[in-house]
Amino acid sequence: MKCEQVQQLIPDWLEGEAEAFQAEAIEKHMDKCAVCRDELSFWQAVGTSLREESESIKAPPDFAAGVMAQIPVQQNTGVKNPAARWKRSIAAAAAFLLVTAGSAGAYVQWGLNTAPRVAQNENLPGLVTEHDPGQNDPGTMVPDPGSGGSKDSENEPGKTDPGKDSREPAGNDQEPGTANSGGEKPGSEKDNSGGIKPAGTGNEKDPAQYVWLNAGSERVIERTFLRLSVNDFSAARRQAVEYLDNSGARYEILGTESTASGTQETLKIVVDSDMTDALVGNLKNLGQVKNNESQRDEITARYKEYVEQYRTLESQLAATQDSTEREQLQVKMANIEAQLKAWDKEARTDTVILQLES
Amino acid sequence: MDNSKLLVKKSQKGDTSAFEELVKMYQDRIYALSYQLTGNHADAEDLAQNTFIKAYRALPKFRNEADFGTWLHRIAVNLSINEKRKRRPDVSLDNPVQTRDGEMPRMVASDTESPEEAYENKEFSGMVRRALKELSVEHRAVLVLREMQGYSYDEIAVMLDCSLGTVKSRINRARQTLKKEITRLAAENGRSLPYKDRRRGGEKG
Numbered sequence: 421m422k423c424e425q426v427q428q429l430i431p432d433w434l435e436g437e438a439e440a441f442q443a444e445a446i447e448k449h450m451d452k453c454a455v456c457r458d459e460l461s462f463w464q465a466v467g468t469s470l471r472e473e474s475e476s477i478k479a480p481p482d483f484a485a486g487v488m489a490q491i492p493v494q495q496n497t498g499v500k501n502p503a504a505r506w507k508r509s510i511a512a513a514a515a516f517l518l519v520t521a522g523s524a525g526a527y528v529q530w531g532l533n534t535a536p537r538v539a540q541n542e543n544l545p546g547l548v549t550e551h552d553p554g555q556n557d558p559g560t561m562v563p564d565p566g567s568g569g570s571k572d573s574e575n576e577p578g579k580t581d582p583g584k585d586s587r588e589p590a591g592n593d594q595e596p597g598t599a600n601s602g603g604e605k606p607g608s609e610k611d612n613s614g615g616i617k618p619a620g621t622g623n624e625k626d627p628a629q630y631v632w633l634n635a636g637s638e639r640v641i642e643r644t645f646l647r648l649s650v651n652d653f654s655a656a657r658r659q660a661v662e663y664l665d666n667s668g669a670r671y672e673i674l675g676t677e678s679t680a681s682g683t684q685e686t687l688k689i690v691v692d693s694d695m696t697d698a699l700v701g702n703l704k705n706l707g708q709v710k711n712n713e714s715q716r717d718e719i720t721a722r723y724k725e726y727v728e729q730y731r732t733l734e735s736q737l738a739a740t741q742d743s744t745e746r747e748q749l750q751v752k753m754a755n756i757e758a759q760l761k762a763w764d765k766e767a768r769t770d771t772v773i774l775q776l777e778s
Numbered sequence: 779m780d781n782s783k784l785l786v787k788k789s790q791k792g793d794t795s796a797f798e799e800l801v802k803m804y805q806d807r808i809y810a811l812s813y814q815l816t817g818n819h820a821d822a823e824d825l826a827q828n829t830f831i832k833a834y835r836a837l838p839k840f841r842n843e844a845d846f847g848t849w850l851h852r853i854a855v856n857l858s859i860n861e862k863r864k865r866r867p868d869v870s871l872d873n874p875v876q877t878r879d880g881e882m883p884r885m886v887a888s889d890t891e892s893p894e895e896a897y898e899n900k901e902f903s904g905m906v907r908r909a910l911k912e913l914s915v916e917h918r919a920v921l922v923l924r925e926m927q928g929y930s931y932d933e934i935a936v937m938l939d940c941s942l943g944t945v946k947s948r949i950n951r952a953r954q955t956l957k958k959e960i961t962r963l964a965a966e967n968g969r970s971l972p973y974k975d976r977r978r979g980g981e982k983g
Contacts, residue, residue, distance in 0.1 A: 431953055474810045483826070
């Protein structure tokens, strides 16, 4: 074997990757060729240098926290399809209603202060009416958390489970991380993201001001789907509105259809978690229950974990004077804060999709 | 290994704490690789973070029979090549103090190593690092995977999505460039082919 060939094979030979016949030839050659022995020394030294470097380099101590702090941000920009199945079914129902109803005049107005307006959601083209007994802010479906976390003690998800058919949280077959973002909004996604200041942004606030109360208390995001067959549609509808008003719920009509054979209407209701049980119980008395499903997303553990991350970042912030680093930490904290607030808000309320048909 | 598979499975179901465990498990390896690929700590941290974030997003596509660490390496290498990361010459590999533990010599001094030898070794390592930095991203990536991470040619071909022949010739060219560069740096330092003397106990330059 010639020097040139040998020298080309040396690195592989050193790593035990040369063929047996090559290895034998190289060894023989080494015995008599000083130039190639130098080459061998050279590659041995290079290999040692490179490998020793790999062993001595460690990730910085806060590395994992830094990665995890960025993951909720990625979540929010992902596809919002947690309750995809429901969303699809609601969208299909609405599309059907629109086709058969034909005109805006077919929409039944519920209540006196209902303001009709155009929905922005691409899944539900057409008119949507919204009823908001609490505030004159049709753009806000979900109550503003206000002082943030102060209503936590009211949240007792254990008793808000009206479903006989509780299922595992959605998300097993979906992109992870999207399971809790925006799933309760089949009809008014735009309103929720655009109309409320704290959700999803939070960067404008000093993150240190937000206090996390009851970080360990149970947080569950609950969604219920209820389909009822009623005898007298108008009477049932009136009664339903009364129940909704009494429970302080807010709702919007996702679609209404009137035909010779009967009427069907779909509502999206947002109600405080502690009222859900009573409300759903009452609604069930309005007619025959055709379908009743609920979905629970337990977010307690994740919530707690995020609060811990937040606190870690907070102490890092206190420990550093470097302005760039402080800025980065604050951005990370704001992102965590936004996610926590969104969860807080969702956990305090439940979403009920009600379908009445006669 | 089974533990990491379990954690991957949990992470795929949206368990972020399981994913955090995975990050902790692999962070040193990915960070070291990122450092080798980028040549400085600032870019290494970005690359390593982006690797994990990308991995998180791509988790649904990950088949759990594959090795998670290898998959992460693949993401890191491809990110570094695709992004053609900017070099920062001011924070460079040739800085002798690059570990976070402070002034540690690269070459661990063995019992038989004299202070002079230790210094030489350190100096040589510095040259290797500087030379590595002079390579193109592609050449550096294959060398890092082969020499530092110990991947086989086949594995590298899969990682970089190119043929075995391409990998072999690329590694060959990378090695030649590296050697040329080290020789040049040695000459600059007034050392003629330092490796000649290193293993012989001969004169020290």
